[in-house]
Amino acid sequence: MVQLTVIVTTFLAVASAALSSPIQNAAKKDPVVTYLGSQGPVLSGGAFTTKGIVYTAGTIPSVNGSIIEGGIKEQTAQVIKNIAAILEEAGTSWHYAMKTTVFLANMSDYSAMNEVYGKLLPSPKPARTAVEVGKLPGNFLVEIEAIAAIPDC
Numbered sequence: 001m002v003q004l005t006v007i008v009t010t011f012l013a014v015a016s017a018a019l020s021s022p023i024q025n026a027a028k029k030d031p032v033v034t035y036l037g038s039q040g041p042v043l044s045g046g047a048f049t050t051k052g053i054v055y056t057a058g059t060i061p062s063v064n065g066s067i068i069e070g071g072i073k074e075q076t077a078q079v080i081k082n083i084a085a086i087l088e089e090a091g092t093s094w095h096y097a098m099k100t101t102v103f104l105a106n107m108s109d110y111s112a113m114n115e116v117y118g119k120l121l122p123s124p125k126p127a128r129t130a131v132e133v134g135k136l137p138g139n140f141l142v143e144i145e146a147i148a149a150i151p152d153c
């Protein structure tokens, strides 16, 4: 009975500490968020992982910080490859992708993007949203972000 009282008291103390400073408490836990695949401060890529899921940043058709040559097909292929590298670093792959969002500078590029995307991504394809955006933040035609499960996590 004494032991139980100690346990309950300890629990209440821990619980009230957690409630009184939720942000500090979260910061003390093991890190579950990791930054991956940085391509530098301007042409940044990368991703956050948490609880078995990786969220990539909007990933652009760059290699070593420079936008690649070529049109929508080449750029789409490069973005998919760049995301593959990020997913691999996170311990997963395109096979576990659940959702993508495709940002196109020009919706006229949709079918060409779709052709490359259809060929390079494994089936079943992740759920996808594709939109034309007024302007992408650089001189490129396509940007893609992805959410993927991390198996065995």
Ligand SMILES: *[C@@H]1O[C@H](CO)[C@@H](O)[C@H](O)[C@H]1NC(C)=O
Pocket: 063, 064
């Ligand atoms: C990118 O950088 C790596 C490492 O320096 C180099 O091996 C590779 O050839 C570069 N790729 C391109 C396309 O410049």
Ligand SMILES: *[C@@H]1O[C@H](CO)[C@@H](O)[C@H](O)[C@H]1NC(C)=O
Pocket: 106, 107, 108, 109
């Ligand atoms: C989008 O692409 C079409 C077809 O190439 C072109 O006619 C149009 O001017 C482009 N729109 C913009 C905003 O660049």
